[in-house]
Amino acid sequence: MYKVEDRGSGSDEVKLHGPRYPYRLNFYDTPPLYDVTIEAFESAALNRLRVLAEIESSAARDRKWDETKTVIIAQCEKYLPLKSAGxxxxxxxxxxxxxxxxxxxxxxxxxxxxxxRRRFVKAETTLFKIRYETDDSVERQKFLGSRNFNWVAVGDQEKAEHQQSLLTYYNTKNDDFAREKYFKVRWTRVPDLVDRRRVFLKGGWAYVPGKEQSSIIYQEFETHLEKDLMVTARYMPRLDEDTRLKGVLDNLSQGFLAGVSSEWNSSPMDANVQGIKAEMVDELAAKHFPMCMRNSHQKLRADHRLNHFGRLQYGLFLKVLGLSIEEAIVFWRKSFDRITDDTFNKMYKYNIRHSYGLEGKRANYPAKTCQQILTSGGDPGCPYRHFSVDNLRSALVSAYGLSSADLHDVMNQVKNNHFHVACTRVYEITHASSGVKRGDGVGSGESVTHPNQYAAKSMELEKAKEEKAAAMVP
Amino acid sequence: MTDNAVSPELMDVFYRRLFPYKSIFHWLNHAPTPEDYFTKREIAFNLPNDVMLRYRSYLDVDEFKNEVCKLAPTRFEIGPVYTSRPRDKKTARQGTFNPVARELVFDIDMTDYDPIRTCCSSAEICKRCWAFIAAAVRILDEAIRDQFGYEHLLWVYSGRRGIHLWISDPEAMVLTDEQRKAIVNWLSVVQKDESKRPNIRFGSRPLPASLKPALDHLAYVFADLILVDQDCFLSEKGSEALLRLIPDTRIVETLRNDWAGESSGSAAKWQAFKAQIKTYKKDSSARAQLIAAMEDIILQYTYPRLDENVSKKRNHLLKAPFCVHPKTGRICVPVDPKTIKTFDPESVPTVAQLIAELDNDTDSQHHSDWERTSLKPYVEMLDKHNQRIMDHERKIRRGAEDMTW
Known part of the structure; x- marks a missing residue:
């Protein structure tokens, strides 16, 4: 059990805090002051991270605000439900x-x-915005009333004095103007409005109309979080001594690089992918595999061998895809066609059986996630991350025949280190004929976070297409 | 402007006897005795052999003076106040050495006016192009005081073709990079692409209130400077640039035909444009649009052009006041915005001139050396400015002012 109380703020707050959370929106002023298991500690964070990673990739993919909102609301529903009081x-x-x-x-x-810190603040603020926008207006008003935002209401006389000036900024008709309430805050509180010249400034005070109130709140949320993170950073060295948490936290901070893997690990037999046979792999690889697995497959075919990590990564992928142990042995035996049966049995069979949980400690090993592949040393690794630029370029063209515009698009994402976005983009491009549009990702806007997710979604799409075609023919 | 305008010997004497260390110290420090604003402040030196020495900092004014005299830099720049002393940067734990404060600075450089000025280009500057700077100073000074409410503005001539503004108000000191970017964008009107009109309007609403007073003043500047002095639309290139900004193809065609082969001056061309606008009925939307375009063109030609990158980041370095410009030998002196119009860059003392004054003056020994030269009024100007900053700071510390926004 771990007590989260390492904030230097005495424990007398516990009484004040109590167990209740009166509002859906939260400025996260008080840390959780109770015991929590390591598992809950990690899973709460992982679920949240999934959503934040999706927010990041939405930004990387230039999604419009409405699209982002839809995608994130769907993700929140799945991983981070937070219902309103009703x-x-x-x-x-x-x-x-x-x-x-x-x-x-x-x-x-x-x-x-x-x-x-910068990325976290940005993603969290976006999440807050989405929740704020979708919040029930009565609840929201209550929440706003619960905090002091330090704004000053503009009196009628002052408002009248600046009427002409105010009207040049805000699209209000004259009779609306009479009703509109204005607030005064220091201009530093609303830099985004100042940036766009969307607010009336006088003597360092920004005159913000009621409907732009949210701007102040987002800004407040952001600065508040920034400040708190700095404080946390200063306390970190003391926490690093706790070995139970260090591993968990290190692992979490990798999450932004690769996105958080979805659960493809422990459900090898998906309904639509039963009984893949060894001889089908060639065709499947060309049609459905993500770049990394395709690369492994090609290498295997060209060299008739694959290094240990290559076999592990590719083998587990095939297992989860639905290749049974019998078929797997056939597949690998055929692939290593330059060695004798004896060598194969001695050197490889055990490992293959082991990865299926039939030898040694008999563990059911999950397939490697994008995160694991991305943070591995490379070889085989993730082509988007570990290939040289030229190599990747030619590999993309020869594997998928990308047009130069698409290629440019993908390479740009790579250049900005958005590797999973690049992969998602390739998925969208290569599945355009099945009606996948830019921004759709592997279904409802999700990004690629696992090679098996890529392959399974791709096969699902094809199946749906075939069924549709079959239905057309009477 | 020969090289011996700034020979090492002159620089040596200048740093030893003339540079107003104490005033610079007060200005950076906001208090009479050393505080974080001085001791944790980065000073960066440009040495004669093009070496840049960064992250220097000093505990007091004497240490600062000794080092400047020892290094004899061609110039030095002022950076931000950090979380710890910049000279101990290497011993700070990673990620804990961050900028926390600095003056809000602006830089206006004549080169940004190259597309429109007709008298000089690039590094040159004459009395005539100074009018652009004068207009910019007046607009910015007013806008910042009125809209942002800042009081402690120090304008400093950059020694050749530009001017710097340093704002030392407590709130301005601690602005984040995001807030700095916001204020820069608020004050930027002219687009990077010269052929595009400023993007300042929301639909058909009138000019934003922040730009209205600027426009009222700039309309005069435009009439004098652009139409007469610089005669910007005289050449074919100039008049084409003007036509590109007019949104009405019929008028553009008419004017282009009228002006072909004829070399009427800018004032006449502007009149012709105005006459064309009047061909549309009063209160018609076409006319309103053209009047908006006319206002935009005036702003395009006269509104301050900022070197944005200088202002946007807290950790940007900027040349300190009272340094010597290495090419011209002129001192970077403070300038009073009220008399900016009559300010003559050529009348700013050079380092050679100051030292000659010092040599010729055999008067009393009781004063600081700078008091015996033409540097005196400029140092006094800074000292007065410092006094106001320190008074303000003292008031805040006494808690006399409510700062709880």
């Missing part, structure tokens, strides 16, 4: 507690460097 049969406190816990664990993971 929802029935939902343990609101529990949801809000998890929300708070996940947030604070990720603070620990992302406070370590300027870069991580």
């Amino acid at each position: 929802a029935l049969n939902v343990d609101l406190d529990e949801q809000r507690r998890t929300d708070q816990l996940g947030h604070f664990v990720l603070r620990l993971a992302f406070c370590r460097s300027e870069e991580l």
Whole structure:
């Protein structure tokens, strides 16, 4: 059990805090002050990280705000449900507690460097915006009332004095103007409005109309979080001594690089992928495999061998794809056609059986996720990350025949280190004929986070297409 | 402007006897005794052999003076206040050495006016192009005081073809990079692409209130400077540039035909444009659009052009006041925005001139050396400015002012 109380703020706050979470929106002023298991600690963070990673890739893919919102709302529904007070049969406190816990664990993971802090703040602020926009307006008003945002209401006389000036900024008709309430805040609180010259400034005060109030709140959220992260960063060295957490946190901070893997690991037999035979792999590789697995496959075919990590990565991928142990032995035996049966049995068969959990400690090993592949040393690794630029370029052209515009698009993502976005983009391009549009990702806007997810979605699409075609023919 | 305008011997004497260390110290420090704003402040030196020495910092003014005299830099620049002393940067734990404060700075450089000025180009500057700078100073000075409410503005001539603005208000000191970027964008009107009109309007609404007073003043500047002095639309290139900014193809064609082969001056061309606008009915939307375009063109030609990158980041270095410009030998002196119009860059003392003054003056020994030269009024100007900053700071510390926004 781990006590999250390492904030230097005395424990007398516990009484004040109590178990209740009155609002759906949260500025995360108080850390979770209760015992929590390592498992809950990690899973709350992982679920939140999935959503944040998707927010990041939405930004990398230039999604419009509405699209981003739809995608993220769907993701939140899945991983990070947070219902409004009106929802029935939902343990609101529990949801809000998890929300708070996940947030604070990720603070620990992302406070370590300027870069991580910046990205975390950006993603969290986006999440907050989405929740704010979707929040019930009565609840939201209550939440706003619960905090002091330090704004000054503009009196009628002052408002009248600046009427002409105010009207040049805000699209209000004269009778609306009479009704509109204005707030005054220091201009530093609304830099985004100042940036776009969308606010009236006088003597360092910004006159913000009621409907732009959210701008102040987002800004407040952002600066608040930035400041808190700096404080957390300063306490980090003390926490690093706790060996139970270090591994978990290190692992989490990798999450932004690769996205968080979805659950493809432990369900090898998906309904639509039963009984793949050894001889089908060639065709499947060309049609459905992501770049990394395609690359492994080609290498295997060209060299008639594959290094240990290559076999492990590719072998587990095939296992999860649906290749049974019998078929796997056939597949590998045929692939290594330059060695004798004896050598094969001695050197490789055991390992193959081992990876299927039939030897040694009999563990059911999951396939490697994008995150693991990306952070491996390369070889085989992720082509988008580990190939040289020229090599990747020619590999993309020869494997998928990308047009130069598409190629440019993909390479740009690679250049900005958005490797999974590049992969997702390739998926979209190569599945355009099945009606996949830019921004769709591997279904409902999700990015690629696992090679098996890529392959399975691709096969699903084809199956749907075939069924549709079959239905057309009477 | 020969090289001996700034010979090492002259620089040596200048740093030993003339440079106003104490005033610079007060200005950076905001208080009479050393505080973080001085001791944790980065000073960066440009040495004669093109070597840049960064992350220097000093505990007090004497240490600062000794090092400057020892290094004899061609010039030095002022950076931000960091979380710890810049000279201990290497011993700071990674990620804990960060900029926390610095003056809000602006840089206006004549080169940004090259597309429109007709008298000089690139590094040159004459009395005539100074009018652009004068207009920019007046607009910015007013806008920043009125809209942002800052009071402690120090304008400094950059020694050749530009001017710097340093703002030392407590709030301005601690602006984040994001806030700095916001204020820069607020004050930027002219687009990078000269052929595009400024993007400042929301639909058909009138000019934003922040630009209205600027326009009122710039309309005069435009009439004098652009139409007469610089005669910007005289050449074919100039008049084409003007036509590109007019959104009405009928008028553009008419004017282009009228002006072909004829070399009427800018004032006449502008009149012709205005006459064309009047061919549309009063209160018609076409006319309103053209009047908006006319206002935009005035701003395009006269509104301040900022070197944006200088202002956007807290950790940008900027040349310190009272340094010597290495090419011209002129001192980077403070300038009073109220008399900016009559300021003559050529009248700014050079280092050679100051030292000659010092040699000729055999008067009393009781004063600081700078008091015996024409540097005196400029140093006094800075000292007065410092006094106001320190008074303000003292008031805040006494808690007399409510700062809880």
